[in-house]
Amino acid sequence: MARSSVLAHAERVEPNPSHRGALAATARMAPDQVEVVVRTEDGRELSLPVELVRVLLASAGELARGHAVTVLASEVQLSPAEAAELLGLSRPFVARLLDAGDIPSTNLPGSSHRVVGLADVLAFQQRRERRREGRRQIADALDEPGLPY
Structure with missing residues (x-):
C-alpha cells in the first residue's frame, strides 16, 4: 500500500501582510512572561501551556517576516x-547525502525504501546554513581593503 505524503497533511499557514505589525x-x-488564554463559544477560558506559547511566538516571528509556517512534529x-x-x-542529490551518511536514514523493515527523520533533516539544514555563513564571512574578510595577499 502506498504511503500518503506527510507534507500533504501538514498544517501550512500563509502570512497576511496586513497582520505583519x-x-x-x-x-x-x-x-x-506571556499568558495566552483561549475563550470558547460557551465562555469557558483555557490558559495555554508555555510550550504552546513558545510555538505561537516563534510562528508569529516567521509570519511577520513574510514566511509561511508549516506545523510538523x-x-x-x-x-x-x-x-x-x-x-x-x-x-x-538527497539520496547521495543519505548514502554518504550526511543525513541519517533508516530502511523500512523488509524493504530497500528509506525514511528520514524531520529532526535529522533540520539538523542537516542548520549545519548547511552555518557552513554557508562561514564561507560568506571568509569572502567578506578577503574583500576588505588593505588585506595583503
Whole structure:
C-alpha cells in the first residue's frame, strides 16, 4: 500500500501582510512572561501551556517576516522525496547525502525504501546554513581593503 505524503497533511499557514505589525509585536514577547488564554463559544477560558506559547511566538516571528509556517512534529518520518522538497534539493542529490551518511536514514523493515527523520533533516539544514555563513564571512574578510595577499 502506498504511503500518503506527510507534507500533504501538514498544517501550512500563509502570512497576511496586513497582520505583519501585530505579528512582529507578538514575536518580541518572552514566552515565560506571556499568558495566552483561549475563550470558547460557551465562555469557558483555557490558559495555554508555555510550550504552546513558545510555538505561537516563534510562528508569529516567521509570519511577520513574510514566511509561511508549516506545523510538523519533529519525530515525523519523511521519504527522501519529502526531505528533498523541504530542503529545496533534488531527490537524487538527497539520496547521495543519505548514502554518504550526511543525513541519517533508516530502511523500512523488509524493504530497500528509506525514511528520514524531520529532526535529522533540520539538523542537516542548520549545519548547511552555518557552513554557508562561514564561507560568506571568509569572502567578506578577503574583500576588505588593505588585506595583503
